[in-house]
Amino acid sequence: MTRWLVISDNHGDRDILVSLKAALKPDTIFHCGDSEMTADDPWFKDAYVVQGNMDFDSQLPLVQTPTVDGCKVLLTHGHYDEVHWDLTKLKLHADQEQADLVFFGHTHELAAQEAGGHVFVNPGSISQPRGEYRQLGGTCALITVTPTAWVVQYYTRDAQPVPDLKFTFTRNQKG
Template sequence: MARWLVISDNHGDREILPDLRRKLRPDVTFHCGDSEMTADDPWFLAPNTYVVRGNMDIDDGFPLALTPKIDGAQVLLTHGHRDAVHWDLTKLQLHAEAVQADAVFFGHTHELAVEMTGGRLYLNPGSISQPRGEFRTLGGTCALVTVTPEQWLVQYYTRDGRPVTRLKFSFERPQKG
C-alpha cells in the first residue's frame, strides 16, 4: 500500500506545499503544474517527487509530461492545457492510451474531478490556491490516493490538510494478465 499526494495549480503559493507534505505524509508526490516556481526549488527536488510544467510556468526545466511507473502502475502526469481538458477529456484519453497509463493526473481547470474510464483513473486534484467550480468554497483542494493492488482509494483534502468526507472514492483496479 502506498500513499500518493496529487496537487496542482498553487500559482506561487509555495508555503502550502511543505505544509501538505508534512500533514499528509505521502510516499510519492505528483504536482500537475502551474506552480509558478523554479524547477530547482528544493520542494521539487525531494525524493519521489514528480512535477510538470503548466501554462503559467516559465521555467522550461519542467517537462510537459511525465510517465513514471510507480508501485506497478503506469502514471501519466500532465498539466492538461495541451490536451484541451477545458473542453473534454478526448485528447487526454488518447494521450493516456498512447502511453498505456493506468492513472492520469492533470490540473489546469482548477476544478476537482475523479473518474474511472476505460480502465484508467483520471484525477484532477483541483487548485490548492485558486479553486473554481462547485467546490471552490473549500478554499483549495488536493488529493491523496492510497494505492493497493486491488484499488485506488481517493480522498480529497482541503488546503489545511483536513479530509473532505463527502469527497472520498474507491475504484477497482483492473487486473492485468
C-alpha cells in the same frame, strides 16, 4: 499500501506545498503544474512535476509517465490536451501511454472518474479553486494505493479530508 499526494495549481503559494507535505506525509508526490516555481526548487526533490501554462522554467517537463508501485501514471497539466473542453484528447493521450492513472490540473476544478480503462484525477487547485467545490478554499488528492484499489480522498488546504469526496477505483489486475 502507499500514499500519493496529487496537487496542482498552487500559483506561487509554496508555503501550502510545504504544509501539506508535512501534514499528509505522502510516499510519493505528483505536481500537475502551475506551481510558478523553478525546477530546482528543493520542494520538488523526489517529486514528479510537470510544467503548466503559467510555469516558465523550461527545465520542467511537459509530461511525465512514470511507473510507480506497479501503476503507469500519465502526469500532465492538461492545457495541451484541451481539458477545458472535455477529456477526449487526454483519454487518447492516456491510451497512447497505456496509463492506468492520469493526473492533470489546469481547470482548477477537482474531478475523479474512470473512463476507457483509465482513472482520471484532477486534484483541483490548492490555491485558486473554481467550480462546485470552490468554497472549500482549495483541494488536493491523497491516493492510497493497495494491490486491488486506488482510493482517492480529497483534502482541504488545512489537511482535512472532505468526507463526501472519497472515491474507490478497482485496479486492473494485469496478468
